[in-house]
Amino acid sequence: MSSRNRPDDDVWMSAALDWSRQSPPVPTAYNVGAVVVLDGECLAYGFSRETDRTVHAEEAALAKLSDVDLTGATVYSTLEPCSRRASRPKSCTRLIIDAGVRRVVYALREPPLFVECEGVELLTAAGLEVVHLDTYADKVVEINGHLLG
Secondary structure, X not given: OEOOOXXXXXXXXXXXXXXXXXXXXXXXXXXXXXXXXXXXXXXXXEXXXXXXXXXXXXXXXXXXXXXXXXXOOEEEEEEOOOOOOOXXXXXXHHHHHHHOOOEEEEEXXXXXXXXXXXXXXXXXXXXXXXXXXXHHHHHHHHHOHXXXX
């Protein structure tokens, strides 16, 4: 894991937080926002339940970029990308790795409310740079007050 923040990390994490607020709260899932950035440009965003009741934020954002080379891209996610899913064959961690993303910035490790998440460990083992911007953790907890309040 890395602690190397880039100057625009705060800008993109703030954008991911804004998208997470679009997630309709449900008792069985977190409200998460994600932004995919390459060369200082936002390529796509996503939020929990954006397109259906089980879609995750990272999944929604990456689905918009199926024909884009994401080598060198950064995914900003308000919550650690999931490492296990019951509703889909691939976790968000696997989708990120398969897409060729090289860097992930997240605000809060996934609390063990639903599963024991190993997203950080799996991303790091795959050679991605992983940055924890914990200064945003309180905002993520607040946005997920329906679960973490």
